[in-house]
Amino acid sequence: MSSVHELAHAKINLYLHVTGRRDDGYHLLDSLAVFAGAADELRLSRGAGLGGHVDLHIEGTFSPGLRDDSADNLIVRAGALLREHLGAEAARHLPDVRIVLRKELPVASGIGGGSADAAAALRLLLRAWNLSIPRDALMALATRLGADVPVCLDQLSARMEGIGEELSPAPTLPPCGMILVNCGQSVSTPQVFRTRAPVFTPRASLPARWDTLADMVRDLSEQTNDLQDAACAICPEIATVLATLRNAPGCRLARMSGSGATCYALFDSPAAAQAAGATISQPDWWVWAGDLCRSGARLATAADSLHA
Numbered sequence: 524m525s526s527v528h529e530l531a532h533a534k535i536n537l538y539l540h541v542t543g544r545r546d547d548g549y550h551l552l553d554s555l556a557v558f559a560g561a562a563d564e565l566r567l568s569r570g571a572g573l574g575g576h577v578d579l580h581i582e583g584t585f586s587p588g589l590r591d592d593s594a595d596n597l598i599v600r601a602g603a604l605l606r607e608h609l610g611a612e613a614a615r616h617l618p619d620v621r622i623v624l625r626k627e628l629p630v631a632s633g634i635g636g637g638s639a640d641a642a643a644a645l646r647l648l649l650r651a652w653n654l655s656i657p658r659d660a661l662m663a664l665a666t667r668l669g670a671d672v673p674v675c676l677d678q679l680s681a682r683m684e685g686i687g688e689e690l691s692p693a694p695t696l697p698p699c700g701m702i703l704v705n706c707g708q709s710v711s712t713p714q715v716f717r718t719r720a721p722v723f724t725p726r727a728s729l730p731a732r733w734d735t736l737a738d739m740v741r742d743l744s745e746q747t748n749d750l751q752d753a754a755c756a757i758c759p760e761i762a763t764v765l766a767t768l769r770n771a772p773g774c775r776l777a778r779m780s781g782s783g784a785t786c787y788a789l790f791d792s793p794a795a796a797q798a799a800g801a802t803i804s805q806p807d808w809w810v811w812a813g814d815l816c817r818s819g820a821r822l823a824t825a826a827d828s829l830h831a
């Protein structure tokens with residue numbers, strides 16, 4: 524039986540401004556999201572029966588943080604949402620699938636691993652079930668899975684506004700390298716939003732492109748991650764990670780991503796990031812160094828199908 528696979532890349536918020544708050548409690552954001560080479564992998568194969576059930580199996584470094592029989596897993600929820608969208612009668616004829624998740628991104632860590640998995644599952648299921656859903660409808664389904672899921676569908680750097688679902692092109696990025704460090708403690712996104720000081724930051728002013736890393740770092744230095752202080756209050760080790768990154772040879776900028784605890788640092792090249800990353804070693808710290816993900820993901824078309 525053949526299988527298809529997708530990479531679910533880590534999403535990094537280079538800056539994150541909380542610009543307001545909606546009546547339902549969700550926060551309005553202005554954030555520049557990029558994708559790093561670090562990724563989970565999802566592999567889908569056809570099951571024996573019909574009904575569109577998703578049988579999930581989880582392996583990999585961070586699999587102990589997740590249960591594979593959980594209906595709450597965003598991969599299983601992506602399948603349920605697609606079945607709901609199609610309606611019970613159509614869903615009855617969908618082939619069952621088995622998805623193996625190789626979990627290599629830390630869980631609840633501000634780099635959207637669960638969101639990236641959900642988006643990768645949507646891409647795989649569209650192919651496996653030979654579905655074509657208009658892009659607007661697909662984006663709306665993705666938003667129901669989580670505010671970060673829409674940007675993970677294409678895995679291309681993008682400016683995120685609204686609660687994260689309003690996407691526009693990012694400035695063209697210069698060549699650079701990146702280190703990601705997570706101290707091994709999960710941080711709850713709702714708790715960080717609840718803990719933050721109730722102040723808002725205006726939308727950033729960004730150019731259409733950055734030709735050099737120095738240009739990008741100059742502009743990013745004027746922006747903030749408005750969740751960083753709250754996350755540091757909940758998890759003080761984040762401050763140690765940031766200090767370590769700032770001291771790493773060749774570091775141009777270090778900041779927390781999303782609601783934490785993962786922090787990123789920018790370097791002149793992937794090789795410079797890897798050399799600096801090799802100097803960082805703490806028990807329980809997850810350290811990744813390399814390039815940004817520049818290719819993105821292609822959404823399925825009706826012509827794509829999975830041949831069992």
Ligand SMILES: C[C@@](CO)(OP(=O)(O)O)[C@H](O)COP(=O)(O)OP(=O)(O)OC[C@H]1O[C@@H](n2ccc(N)nc2=O)[C@H](O)[C@@H]1O
Nearest residue numbers: 548549550633634635669670671686712713716781782783
């Ligand atoms: C903070 C960000 C920045 O990219 O990243 P992560 O730290 O999760 O990686 C995202 O907005 C997280 O998106 P995601 O993880 O999909 O969040 P959701 O599941 O939709 O929401 C989890 C909870 O976070 C809060 N939340 C989330 C997004 C938002 N714009 N405002 C919020 O207040 C809400 O309390 C919500 O119940």
Ligand SMILES: Nc1ncnc2c1ncn2[C@@H]1O[C@H](COP(=O)(O)OP(=O)(O)O)[C@@H](O)[C@H]1O
Nearest residue numbers: 595596597630631632633634635636637638640
């Ligand atoms: N496939 C998945 N991978 C990671 N987390 C998942 C997944 N499915 C559901 N979750 C839940 O989603 C929450 C957020 O996970 P994650 O996306 O890793 O956080 P963050 O966006 O902060 O990096 C976690 O509490 C986790 O239990």
